[in-house]
Amino acid sequence: MAGPGRASEEGLIARYFAPLAGPGADGLRDDAATLTPTPGHDLVVTADALVAGVHYFPEDPPASIARKALGVNLSDIAAKGAVPRGFLLTLALPDDWTEAWLAGFSEGLGAAAAEDGCPLLGGDTVRSGGPALIGVTAFGEVPAGGIVRRGTARVGDRICVSGTIGDAALGLKLRLEPEAAWAASLDPAQRAVLADRYLHPRPRLALAGAIRRHASAAMDVSDGLAGDLAKMLGGGRSARIATDSVPLSEAATRAWEAEPGLIEPILTGGDDYEILCAVAPEGLDALRAEAAQAGIPLTAIGTVTSGDGPPGFEMGDGTARVFAAGAFSHF
């Protein structure tokens, strides 16, 4: 129920969310929106929710939280080879929500939606009775039949990841243990890079076309590289990964040098929101060339093997490790 001095649900929607509404949303004055894929295309639909205290720090700037809520969903859209078309927002607010928080949230949401070409189409606002929950359903489109699935990698395919891995997990660790010895080895700019990667996922939308044209399978890395790789494979397929080839930022490299045990959160921590894909060996050069053209680094880190064990990570000292059991879970 709206308390004294607070706007009604209708009033909040009109003030904060109607300005973000796209075509088909009827200015958020209806209970439903229309959405029609371009002729010859399929819609791609996905839903991911963030919960305060589980997926983000409640004290984070509301604009950052909004950006993350949309970003983690568009990361799935990109990994499927799709182009964003719009989203629905389910916003469950705690009892102590404020209009200032909502103003910041809607501002960040609107900025991210505009950048990514993904307008708001509708949603629901409710009282959570607990922490805030931000649920997004995102829509994208691909040429008919063109969705890139998670489970379709073949033995012999090369495995690639975009960007760098582990930054967000280290950014989270920095938040939780700012006085850790390894943190002292980083300069302020490096610490800021890691913190920013945790706070502001950047969906790899520019890579969607290349993934669709060349990848045999793809997913986004949201629950840790090792665990997500295990989800992508299975069914008689495993992987051999050259750990030294996993792309790390300068900050993550420095941190790992200071504390070798950090390889575990780097490879199993969540929130990377990079794209993990498999590609037939003969398609690797074309995929890398298109990624480079899109301005996104893409690195081959290993090969799909036959077998049923978890992916093996070959370490620089010649040993092999498995990390899959340590896969991070948001649940």
Place this chain on the structure above:
Amino acid sequence: MAGPGRASEEGLIARYFAPLAGPGADGLRDDAATLTPTPGHDLVVTADALVAGVHYFPEDPPASIARKALGVNLSDIAAKGAVPRGFLLTLALPDDWTEAWLAGFSEGLGAAAAEDGCPLLGGDTVRSGGPALIGVTAFGEVPAGGIVRRGTARVGDRICVSGTIGDAALGLKLRLEPEAAWAASLDPAQRAVLADRYLHPRPRLALAGAIRRHASAAMDVSDGLAGDLAKMLGGGRSARIATDSVPLSEAATRAWEAEPGLIEPILTGGDDYEILCAVAPEGLDALRAEAAQAGIPLTAIGTVTSGDGPPGFEMGDGTARVFAAGAFSHF
């Protein structure tokens, strides 16, 4: 995080939700699904969430809660003149969830989805950190451009509602005040009817075609007839409603006779999930005939008037009342 003895998120999905998956969902083994409207059709998308303790009683049977979560969304789909195509589920579970609860929930969800021809396409499962939250995004389709909007009624149109109004609100009151004097005037079967209407909304999917062919505007009644009527109108349009013509069940009629003040919850209580629509006078007979053919009672209760005040309810004693300010809010 999954506690000891509990299945992982992937395990829960495979056990309880994969059996509900429809075409395009890839057995819920991917992070996204495809959905393609029939050629020449638009998708209609809507999202509504239920929160334990806000929208339902946590101790209600989980199968009933699941049925309600899907039903309130398909009620919106029906009111827009659309045919269901599928849904996404965002399930935020409290710390004390049990597998027994989840088994009952998925069973009820599967039964409702099968009845309504609306398969599960995907979703997300998270820890709520508070009460359970069940978010559904539902998809339907209409012939291109055929969505029936909420705000398009014209002055002079007749206003109709399906089924009976107020049962769910009285069912809720019965739950909260079982010892109320008016409750004693109902026999057990009448009390059961009201309780069931609160617990098990039945989306009026069979009415969608008639609405699309004849209504000038439509919405579902979820937040109370008076308040929803006010939302439908505005912009120089109001309504005159003959209160005695508002269709009531035998149980609600009996309760109102016992306690005249119950007209307020009957007209302003939520959870009816009937369809409220406007129709040009010359289309009324055809709309009613098609509704009768679909087996759904549809009653004309008033007329759209010009004016800016809230809808006026003419009482049997010749007075007129307004109820809009008492509109029920789930927020």
